[in-house]
Amino acid sequence: MNQIPKSKKIDIGKLVRIFExxxxxxxxxFFQALLRKLHSDKFINNYIPLRSIAEEMLVIAWYxxxxxxxxxxxQDQVAVILDQLNLxxxxxxxxxxxxxxxxxxxxxxxxxxxxxPFRLLTVFFDGELRGKSDRDKNFLIRELxxxxxDSKKPLYRLLDTEELEVxxxxxxxxxxxxxxxxxxxxxxxxxxxxxxxPNVPAISxxxxxxxxxxxxxxxxxxxxxxxxxxxxxxxxxxQELDVSSISLDHFLPWSFVGHNQLWxxxxxxxxxxxxxGNRIPSLDRYLDELIEMQLNGLTxxxxxxxxxxxxxxxxxxxxxxxxxxxxxxxxxxxxxxxxEVTMRSLVQLAKNTGFSCDWRFSSL
Numbered sequence: 001m002n003q004i005p006k007s008k009k010i011d012i013g014k015l016v017r018i019f020e021x022x023x024x025x026x027x028x029x030f031f032q033a034l035l036r037k038l039h040s041d042k043f044i045n046n047y048i049p050l051r052s053i054a055e056e057m058l059v060i061a062w063y064x065x066x067x068x069x070x071x072x073x074x075q076d077q078v079a080v081i082l083d084q085l086n087l088x089x090x091x092x093x094x095x096x097x098x099x100x101x102x103x104x105x106x107x108x109x110x111x112x113x114x115x116x117p118f119r120l121l122t123v124f125f126d127g128e129l130r131g132k133s134d135r136d137k138n139f140l141i142r143e144l145x146x147x148x149x150d151s152k153k154p155l156y157r158l159l160d161t162e163e164l165e166v167x168x169x170x171x172x173x174x175x176x177x178x179x180x181x182x183x184x185x186x187x188x189x190x191x192x193x194x195x196x197x198p199n200v201p202a203i204s205x206x207x208x209x210x211x212x213x214x215x216x217x218x219x220x221x222x223x224x225x226x227x228x229x230x231x232x233x234x235x236x237x238x239q240e241l242d243v244s245s246i247s248l249d250h251f252l253p254w255s256f257v258g259h260n261q262l263w264x265x266x267x268x269x270x271x272x273x274x275x276x277g278n279r280i281p282s283l284d285r286y287l288d289e290l291i292e293m294q295l296n297g298l299t300x301x302x303x304x305x306x307x308x309x310x311x312x313x314x315x316x317x318x319x320x321x322x323x324x325x326x327x328x329x330x331x332x333x334x335x336x337x338x339x340e341v342t343m344r345s346l347v348q349l350a351k352n353t354g355f356s357c358d359w360r361f362s363s364l
Contacts, residue, residue: 004184005177009169010153017123019188025072025079026116028189029057034156035174035182036060038166043175046166050117053164054109055102057116058082062098064193068206068255069354071196081108095209117158121145124154199349202258216248216260222313223248223267226300234268235289236281236361247273251290252280252343256350261316266293272361279359280350283343291332291339298329 006012018027033056037048058081064070065082066089072079085101085108087093102108118141122129125144132140145157149167156164166174174181186207194203226232227243234241246267250257255278257264268276298317302310317329321338328334351357 004181005173007169007173010167010173012173014123015155018120019185022192023073024076025061025192026057026077026112027120028185028192029061029078030116030120031185032060032182032189033057034166035178035185038171038174039178043171046168046171047159047163048166049163050113050158051106051109051162053117054112055099057112058085058102058108059095059098062087062093063209064206067093067210069350070193070200070203070206071353072193073196078112081111084108117164118142121154121156124148124152197353200353201256205258206255210255214260216265218313219248219260219262219265220246222262222301222305223265223297225304226297227267228300228304230296230300232267232293232296234272235266235286235293236268236272236276237363239269241267241269245270249273249276251286252346252350253278253355256280256353256355257346261320262313263294263317263321266290266297275361276359278355280347280355280357282358282360283347285360287339287343288336291336294339295330295332295335 004012004015018031022028030053033053034048036056037053038046041048057078061072061078061082062085065072065079066085066087069089085105087098087101115138118138121141121144122137125141125148128144129137129140142158144152145154148154149157153167153169155170156166158164190204190207193207194200197203200206223246224243227241227246232241233239247270248265249268249272250260251264251266254260294317298314301313305313311326314326314329317323318326321335321342323329323334323338347357
């Protein structure tokens, strides 16, 4: 993904250089937002309101930063702006609600537009801007992009109408190569986030609004098989679980781990699952009970499922918890040691990235 298609009309090297040595998120977000707006207009309209691009930037950035708690960098201003929005990050906010909230907070859009649209054009006018002070650059960039629109062919120019006009040759190029360029900038964006969050799992799944949850039919069937000969009690409430109405809880929230592996899933009541939300349970309070439940689940399900099906369902215990063989799954000491190491390291990482930890069930 290091290369995008060449062009005989425009300097593609300039586009590549926009994302070289980038230390903040705004260039990735602005370009993605620009692409989206062009695409939504079917590339018919090259004139795009700057505020609509700023809004799109925040929509793109919301889910990685606020819902998935990814860091954009310690001094990143887009992250600061997102933190000012009055929305609960513990639950998946609909795009409609997010856009409505952003529109009601025009000051956050204005703060984004103070420098971002200008700085993206810097690579097109390196020579003219060399040695110029930052306070003069906005005016100079606007002037240079306007005067050199036909000769220098910048990606766009900024108009007095608070719009930008995408150069028609750039628009043609982006239309022709839309899918490739979109994938390329997403790959760049993913790498940027991975560098800022080196130990966070499943970065590629945390770039967008959370998808509709995939079916947990196989995982539910596994747990229901375990219920056939044993009574299970909720580790959070202590109440006996009714197999006909269980819900599977991600002990570590899905928004952090990004998967549905069985070692992190346990049966609870639907109301308990809802009240827990994206919070991480107290390990001191619940980890031993989680391990006990998982041990019982492994033991009882093996009695009901064929060996092939059971091994397929429980493979993630071996690979993710790093247990040497299937016999180790029935050794409580081994299981406890691997859960202790895995869970405590992951919870510390989740805590460092802003997840709410040490949750305990309360009936009040």
